Amino acid sequence: MVGRKALLWCVLCLAVLGLLRGEALGEDKEWVVLHDGASPAFQRYSIPLKFSPSTSTFLSGPTRKTASKRVEDGGEGAYTDRLDFGTGVDGRDYSVLLREAGEVQFISPEAGRLFAAKILRATGNDAPETVKEGYLFLQKEAECKVEACPENVGIPSKEAVPATLRFTVTSSNAGGYEGSFRMSIGGSLSGSIVTDKAVVSVSVTCRESLEQKDRSVTLSVKPHDDAMIGGTVNAKVSDVLALGSTKLIVEKVAADGSEIVLAAVHGDLVQSKMQGRIPANVPEVGKPFPNFARVDLIGRRLVTLDDLRKEAGDDGFVALLFGDLKQVLPEHYGGMPQMKQLSLDERLVGEMLKKDVEAKVIVGFACQELSLTNLYEKWLGSDPGFCLISDFSNALQVQFSGSMPRGYYGPPSRGETLRGQLALPEDKVIAALISGRGELVYLDADAGKELAGSLIQMNRLMREPKPEAQEKR
Numbered sequence: 001m002v003g004r005k006a007l008l009w010c011v012l013c014l015a016v017l018g019l020l021r022g023e024a025l026g027e028d029k030e031w032v033v034l035h036d037g038a039s040p041a042f043q044r045y046s047i048p049l050k051f052s053p054s055t056s057t058f059l060s061g062p063t064r065k066t067a068s069k070r071v072e073d074g075g076e077g078a079y080t081d082r083l084d085f086g087t088g089v090d091g092r093d094y095s096v097l098l099r100e101a102g103e104v105q106f107i108s109p110e111a112g113r114l115f116a117a118k119i120l121r122a123t124g125n126d127a128p129e130t131v132k133e134g135y136l137f138l139q140k141e142a143e144c145k146v147e148a149c150p151e152n153v154g155i156p157s158k159e160a161v162p163a164t165l166r167f168t169v170t171s172s173n174a175g176g177y178e179g180s181f182r183m184s185i186g187g188s189l190s191g192s193i194v195t196d197k198a199v200v201s202v203s204v205t206c207r208e209s210l211e212q213k214d215r216s217v218t219l220s221v222k223p224h225d226d227a228m229i230g231g232t233v234n235a236k237v238s239d240v241l242a243l244g245s246t247k248l249i250v251e252k253v254a255a256d257g258s259e260i261v262l263a264a265v266h267g268d269l270v271q272s273k274m275q276g277r278i279p280a281n282v283p284e285v286g287k288p289f290p291n292f293a294r295v296d297l298i299g300r301r302l303v304t305l306d307d308l309r310k311e312a313g314d315d316g317f318v319a320l321l322f323g324d325l326k327q328v329l330p331e332h333y334g335g336m337p338q339m340k341q342l343s344l345d346e347r348l349v350g351e352m353l354k355k356d357v358e359a360k361v362i363v364g365f366a367c368q369e370l371s372l373t374n375l376y377e378k379w380l381g382s383d384p385g386f387c388l389i390s391d392f393s394n395a396l397q398v399q400f401s402g403s404m405p406r407g408y409y410g411p412p413s414r415g416e417t418l419r420g421q422l423a424l425p426e427d428k429v430i431a432a433l434i435s436g437r438g439e440l441v442y443l444d445a446d447a448g449k450e451l452a453g454s455l456i457q458m459n460r461l462m463r464e465p466k467p468e469a470q471e472k473r
Contacts (some may be wrong), residue, residue, distance in 0.1 A: 029254045029255070029256070029258070029259065030254070030255040030256070031252045031253070031254060031255065032212040032213065032252060032253050032254075032255055033251070033252045034212075034213060034237055034238050034249070034250050034251065034252060034253065035238075035249045035250070035251050035252075035263070035302055038249065038251055038263050038265065038302075039265075039304075039306070042263040042264055042265055043263070043264040043269070044251070044261055044262065044263050044264075045193065045195075045200055045261070045262040045263075045264075045269075046193075046259060046260075046261050047191045047192065047193050047200065047202050047259065047260050047261075047262070048191045048258065048259050049156065049189050049190060049191040049202070049204065049254075049257060049258055049259060049260060050156065050189070050190065050191055050258075051150070051155045051156055051157050051161070051187055051188070051189045051257070052187055052188050052190070053161065053162050053186060053187040054186055054187050054188055055186055056186060056187065056188055057184055057185075057186055057205070058155075058185050058186060058187045058188060058189060058205055058206060059089055059153065059184060059185040059205070059206035059210070060182070060184040060206075061088060061089035061182055061183045061184060062182070063180060063181070063182045064085045064086055064180070064181045064182070065178065065179065065180050065181075066083055066084055066085055066086075066178070066179055066181075067083075067172060067174075067176060067177070067178050067179075068081040068082060068083050068098065068172070068176040068177040068178070068179065069081065069082045069083075069084070069176075070082075070176065071097070078099065079097035079098060079099045079116070079118065080098065080099045080100070081097070081098045081099070081176060081177055082095060082096070082097055082098070083095060083096045083098070083167075083169070083177065083179035083181075085167070085179065085181035088148075088163075088165075088183040089148070089152075089153060089163075089183050089184075089185065089210060090146075090148035090149060090152045090153055090163060090183070091123075091149070091152040092121050092122060092123050092152075093121070093122045093123075093128075094119065094120070094121055094131075094165070094181065094183075095119075095120040095121075095122075095128065096117055096118070096119055096120070096167065096169070096179060096181075097117065097118040097120065098115050098116070098117055098169065098177060099115065099116050100113065100114075100115055100116075101114040101115055101116045101135055104135070112137045112138060112139070112140070113137065113138040114135055114136075114137055114138075115135065115136055115137070115138060115169065116133075116134075116135055117133070117134065117135065117136050117142070117169075118130055118132075118133045119131040119132045119133070119144055119165065121146070131144065131146055131165075132144050136169065138169055138170060138171065139168065139169070139170050140168065141166055141167070141168045142166070142167055142168070142169075143164060143165070143166050144164070144165040144166075145162060145163070145164055145165075146162075146163050146164070146165055147160035147161065147162060147163065148160065148161045148162075148163040148185060149161075151256070153185060153210060154210055154212065154255070154256065154257045155185075155187075155189065155256075155257055156189075156254075156256050156257050156258035161185055161187070162185070162186065162187075163183060163184065163185045163186075164183070164184050164185075164186065165181070165182075165183050166181075166182050166183075166184070167179055167180060167181040167182070168180045188203055188205075189203065189204045189205070189257055190202060190203035190204070191259075191260075195269075197223060197224060197225070197228065197269070197270040198221050198222055198223040198224060198228070198230060198269065198270050199221075199222045199224075200219070200220075200221055200262075200269070201219070201220040201221075201222070202217060202218065202219055202220075202260055202262075203217070203218045204216070204217050204218075204237070204253075204257070204260065205218075212237065212253050212255065212257070213237060213238055214236070214237075215236070215237050215253075216234065216235065216236055216237065217234070217235065217236070217237045217241070217250060217260070218232065218233070218234045219232065219233050219234075219241055219243065219248065219262070220232040221243060221269060221270065223270045228270045228271065229244065229270070229271055230270065231243050231244055235394060236396075237250040237253065237260075238250070239295075239394055239395065239396065240265075240293055240294070240295065240302065240393055240394065240395075241262075242393035242394070242415075242416050243269070244267070244271060245266075245267045245271070245421055246264060246266065246267035246268060246269055246271070247264070247265050247266040247267060247292070247293045247393065248262050248263065248264050248265065248269075249262070249263050249265055249293070249302060250262060251263045265293040265302075265304060266291055266292060266293050266304070282422065282423045283422050283424075283432065283440050283443060284440065285440050285441070285442065285443055286439065286440065287439065287440060288438045288439060288440070289305065289432070289434045289438060289439070289440040290305075290421075290422060291304060291305045291306055292304065292305050292418055292421070294366070294389040294390050294391075294393075294395075294418060295389065295390045295395035296387055296388065296389055297367075297370065297375065297388045297389065297390055297395065297398065298375070298379045298380060298384065298387070298388050299387075303387065303389065305318070305434070305438075306438075308362050308364060308387065309434070309436050309437075309438055311360075311362050312359075312360050312361065312362045312436040313359075313360055313436050314436045314437055315359050315360075315436055316359045316360035316361060316362065316435075316436040317357075317359060317360075317361050317362070317433060317434065317435055317436060317441070317462050318361075318362045318364060318433075318434040318435075318436070319353050319361055319362070319363050319364070319431075319432075319433055319434075319458060320364045320365075320366065320431075320432045320433075320434065321342065321349065321363075321364070321365050321366070321429070321430070321431050321432075321447075322340075322365075322366045322391065322418075322419055322424065322428075322429065322430035322431075322432075323340050323341060323342045323365065323366075323367065323429035323430070323448070324340055324341045324342065324367045324368060324369045324370065325341070325342060325345070325346050325365060325367060325370070325371070325374070325388075326341060326342045326343065326344060326345045326346070327341065327371055340368065340427060340428065340429060340448075341429075342365075342429060342448075342451060343429075343448065343451050343452075344451055344452065344455075346365065346384070346386060349363065349451075349455060350363050350385055350386055352452070352455040352456065352459060353455055353458060353459055353462075354459075355459055356459075356463060357459065357462045357463055358463075359436075359462060360436075361462065362387065363385070363386040363387070364386065364387040364388075364389060365386060365387070365388050365389070366389050366390070366391040366418055366419075367388065367389075367390070367391055367398065368390075368391045368392065368398060368399065368417070369398065369399045369400075370388070370398055370399070370400055371400075372400040375400070391417045391418050391419060392415045392416065392417055392418075393415060393416045393417070393418075394415050394416075397415040424445055425445055425446065428445060428446045428447070428448055429446070429447045429448035429451060430443075430444065430445050430446075430447060431443070431444045431447040431451070431454040431455070431458065432444075433458045433461060433462070441461055442454075442457065442458050442461055444457075
């Protein structure tokens with residue numbers, strides 16, 4: 001008897017352990033990694049997200065237009081035309097059947113043409129179901145409330161998600177009808193955490209794509225202490241989030257949208273208001289150069305100064321030039337002088353810097369404008385021997401020029417720049433030499449007129465056993 005009880009007890013324990021193990025496995029999430037290889041030393045913020053239906057737009061699908069098809073004669077009162085709108089954002093196919101409602105007579109001729117309509121929805125090869133049936137006027141938008149499966153739209157919810165169909169039917173010059181269709185989902189996907197210094201809130205929205213990498217994120221930081229400064233920033237989840245002098249990235253998001261993980265790649269999330277008035281990252285020769293994070297426009301990846309230093313090695317150097325790469329101007333060009341454009345092409349710059357230097361030299365250009373032809377025809381998909389990074393925190397603000405650059409460079413109005421963070425001139429070519437150990441060896445804050453001289457001086461310093469730090473302002 002005792003043996004039987006012991007056996008039953010073992011079976012019960014195994015069953016409980018199996019359930020617990022199943023719950024634990026159920027907690028494992030599938031992640032969409034947006035920035036791979038971020039340093040483990042970065043501060044992480046894991047924020048659970050919850051979807052709440054509301055009148056605000058979470059996702060607005062693309063507008064689809066189509067022409068009607070004639071339906072075989074089904075007798076009196078049958079539908080005569082069909083509009084197939086294709087797949088909605090919920091992954092199901094939508095169609096509308098039409099027939100002119102001659103049985104309804106209006107006293108006023110200005111009422112318009114009335115049609116009987118039936119909205120159909122189908123999943124895969126399943127038979128279509130009727131979503132709604134009623135009347136609509138030609139050329140006037142019709143609206144219909146439906147429900148979408150949360151798994152199909154990447155929303156963490158155990159209940160169906162409310163969605164809205166909007167479509168318009170008009171007469172076609174070729175006979176028949178034309179239709180315009182759009183599906184949207186209202187609500188907010190958001191969450192927040194409380195740290196020892198602030199409340200960190202995040203909300204996520206979509207545009208016309210359900211892909212996690214195409215979503216937008218709004219980050220808000222509200223400090224507990226009034227003497228500290230917070231702020232709000234909005235960007236695509238794949239961009240660098242610039243909050244003051246702090247730079248964050250969305251490292252990964254849960255495939256079901258239930259969680260987002262941020263990584264602070266530079267600066268403190270919360271800073272004092274006094275720090276906000278005084279530039280804290282002014283580069284000073286002989287001292288460590290402030291770290292930064294920017295998008296490599298050729299490699300299409302996020303790079304930091306630490307990454308470039310590691311590539312150079314402790315005995316190597318990072319030569320960083322702030323300026324747009326030289327473009328050949330047409331003979332008839334009569335624009336203003338290109339104050340922030342390098343006077344030498346990138347190939348010659350690299351040769352002058354590396355001439356007779358035994359140590360490894362990493363050459364980097366921080367630009368605000370770039371030739372689209374050069375990017376796609378010369379560099380993309382290859383190793384040009386240098387790193388080309390966005391001067392702007394948001395790489396989408398880099399201006400891509402055609403055959404002719406802009407005639408005048410004023411102060412940037414498109415967003416925050418690395419120049420601005422380092423309190424460097426916005427309208428000059430700047431040359432900086434950083435040792436592999438991170439120390440600023442040379443700085444010329446106005447190297448545009450004598451770029452060759454600055455490059456020769458940087459080359460000399462790299463060839464010396466112990467370079468003597470130099471600065472030109």
